Amino acid sequence: MMKTDFRREPLHIAILAGLLILGFFLPDWMRFLLQTALAGGLVALGVALQMRAGLVNFGQGLYYVLGGYAVGMLAAKAGITDVFLLLIAAIAIATVAGVVLGLLLSRYREIFYAMLSLAVSMILYGLLVKAAWLGSTDGFNIPAVTYLGWTPDRTVRPDVYYITTAVLTVLACLATARYLTSGAGMLCEAVAENEIRLEYLGASSRKVAFIAIVVAAALSGLGGGLFAMSTGHVDPLMTNWTTSGGFVFVALLAGRGSTIAPVIGFFLLELVRTYALDFAPNAWQMILGSVMLAVILLLPNGLWSLTEWRRKA
Amino acid sequence: MTDPILVTENLEKRFGGVVAASEISLSLYPGETVAVIGSNGAGKTTFVNMVTGYLKPSAGAIRFRGRDITGSTPRKTAQAGIRRSFQISQIFPQLTVLENVMMADIAAADGKGGLWGAALTKPRMDRGRAVLERFGLESHADTEVGTLPQGVKKQLDIAMAAIDDPALILLDEPTSGVSVDEKIEMMDRVIDPLKGGGATLLFIEHDMDIVTRFAERTVAFYEGRILADGPTDEVLVDKEVKRYVIGGVHA
Numbered sequence: 293m294m295k296t297d298f299r300r301e302p303l304h305i306a307i308l309a310g311l312l313i314l315g316f317f318l319p320d321w322m323r324f325l326l327q328t329a330l331a332g333g334l335v336a337l338g339v340a341l342q343m344r345a346g347l348v349n350f351g352q353g354l355y356y357v358l359g360g361y362a363v364g365m366l367a368a369k370a371g372i373t374d375v376f377l378l379l380i381a382a383i384a385i386a387t388v389a390g391v392v393l394g395l396l397l398s399r400y401r402e403i404f405y406a407m408l409s410l411a412v413s414m415i416l417y418g419l420l421v422k423a424a425w426l427g428s429t430d431g432f433n434i435p436a437v438t439y440l441g442w443t444p445d446r447t448v449r450p451d452v453y454y455i456t457t458a459v460l461t462v463l464a465c466l467a468t469a470r471y472l473t474s475g476a477g478m479l480c481e482a483v484a485e486n487e488i489r490l491e492y493l494g495a496s497s498r499k500v501a502f503i504a505i506v507v508a509a510a511l512s513g514l515g516g517g518l519f520a521m522s523t524g525h526v527d528p529l530m531t532n533w534t535t536s537g538g539f540v541f542v543a544l545l546a547g548r549g550s551t552i553a554p555v556i557g558f559f560l561l562e563l564v565r566t567y568a569l570d571f572a573p574n575a576w577q578m579i580l581g582s583v584m585l586a587v588i589l590l591l592p593n594g595l596w597s598l599t600e601w602r603r604k605a
Numbered sequence: 606m607t608d609p610i611l612v613t614e615n616l617e618k619r620f621g622g623v624v625a626a627s628e629i630s631l632s633l634y635p636g637e638t639v640a641v642i643g644s645n646g647a648g649k650t651t652f653v654n655m656v657t658g659y660l661k662p663s664a665g666a667i668r669f670r671g672r673d674i675t676g677s678t679p680r681k682t683a684q685a686g687i688r689r690s691f692q693i694s695q696i697f698p699q700l701t702v703l704e705n706v707m708m709a710d711i712a713a714a715d716g717k718g719g720l721w722g723a724a725l726t727k728p729r730m731d732r733g734r735a736v737l738e739r740f741g742l743e744s745h746a747d748t749e750v751g752t753l754p755q756g757v758k759k760q761l762d763i764a765m766a767a768i769d770d771p772a773l774i775l776l777d778e779p780t781s782g783v784s785v786d787e788k789i790e791m792m793d794r795v796i797d798p799l800k801g802g803g804a805t806l807l808f809i810e811h812d813m814d815i816v817t818r819f820a821e822r823t824v825a826f827y828e829g830r831i832l833a834d835g836p837t838d839e840v841l842v843d844k845e846v847k848r849y850v851i852g853g854v855h856a
Contacts, residue, residue: 479708
């Protein structure tokens with residue numbers, strides 16, 4: 293069985309949209325957590341897309357930080373504050389990076405792809421840490437964004453930012469679902485399973501992998517841009533290996549069954565992290581680790597497999 | 606006579622000092638069914654690998670439909686209309702039989718810029734189901750391939766090579782791994798559907814009963830060279846073929 297039932301995707305995304313509307317009834321702190329988790333969830337989705345082709349990207353934070361810094365530098369240094377321009381720039385720069393790195397990395401598989409992607413992301417981390425004019429390890433703050441000339445008031449700003457993030461997340465999931473039902477998206481599983489056969493059928497497995505890398509880069513750039521807008525701050529940690537590793541964890545834990553799985557999964561991880569930190573400040577990583585271990589042992593195909601198990605039964 | 610669909614001229618393949626194939630000059634004509642026989646290491650698979658672009662010939666030329674394809678790649682030869690099946694079935698083990706055929710059909714669209722549209726269209730699904738029916742695989746349509754018996758896997762491997770109606774199909778030992786009693790039945794099940802698509806067929810085979818039954822022409826390989834090439838009934842009684850090829854198999 294294919295790992296993804298693409299044709300049910302519109303339903304899944306509608307459910308996500310419903311849940312995000314419910315987000316309005318969450319306490320402010322939790323809604324903000326959800327908002328930043330959506331941004332990170334898009335990056336985890338990008339990691340999951342590559343996993344379908346057998347590529348584990350341990351440096352997806354690279355595109356996340358590029359999207360974030362694009363928004364930050366344009367807003368703080370160049371004075372461009374229009375949210376649409378900023379986010380388009382975030383997607384564009386991440387996509388360009390995805391094209392360049394994709395051309396280089398799409399020929400590698402397995403541990404070689406994982407390590408090379410990690411290496412490139414850490415080179416960028418090193419450069420950003422050294423860049424004093426970008427605040428080095430502290431990063432820098434970003435002014436409030438505007439909507440076609442309108443600057444949301446401090447009182448409504450959280451609502452406006454949340455709506456922006458939620459709407460764009462849903463649109464990004466829809467675009468991803470469209471990609472998944474295309475030939476390029478479907479063939480990812482063939483790349484993971486048997487590249488030689490795929491070539492002998494007349495398709496380029498490198499091209500299929502390349503497209504997955506670029507789509508993932510665009511999603512992650514948007515995620516980084518939304519994160520920068522939401523928190524009003526960016527720093528090099530966005531491309532540290534710990535951040536990238538978190539995306540891989542979420543992609544694994546949530547499963548690749550749906551575009552919304554990593555997005556929701558990232559929020560659940562953030563929730564567990566928050567409560568674990570509250571509940572046991574010295575042992576939270578242990579709690580997090582136990583949850584991960586339990587999911588990996590009991591649900592090897594990720595949390596999403598719960599929904600499929602019910603459907604089969 | 607019509608123009609040959611595939612011509613190889615003095616093909617040679619060396620691996621260091623080892624000569625795996627040399628002076629292989631062969632022409633295949635449209636609609637033919639040709640068997641390739643020879644003991645292990647005679648250069649049969651090397652020949653198929655060179656024609657499909659998996660191995661680059663050390664010397665010689667390959668022309669397909671009049672176009673030079675020497676030193677091409679598996680993808681480009683596949684797009685040009687040459688497909689193959691494998692001695693050890695090369696399939697997508699975690700997908701179902703129907704999904705395997707779908708993947709083959711989508712892959713065939715790559716060369717025509719067809720990767721962007723919605724993949725699971727109605728015509729494609731119909732086409733996939735029709736292929737399964739042609740090859741008698743429809744009862745397995747929704748079974749995960751990894752769990753199927755060897756014979757069915759090989760059948761699927763061959764069916765996937767027939768997707769997109771290629772002009773030339775090369776079958777590398779279609780009956781290997783299939784039990785003796787089922788070999789002929791297996792060939793019966795695949796040869797007619799393959800011929801129905803109008804393809805020229807070349808198959809590598811060790812079982813002389815099958816060669817006699819299904820191939821009108823036979824090419825015998827021995828130590829990397831062509832020992833004999835002609836109508837099957839003549840080649841199989843050839844003295845040298847009997848001594849070096851058939852004797853070698855049955856001894």
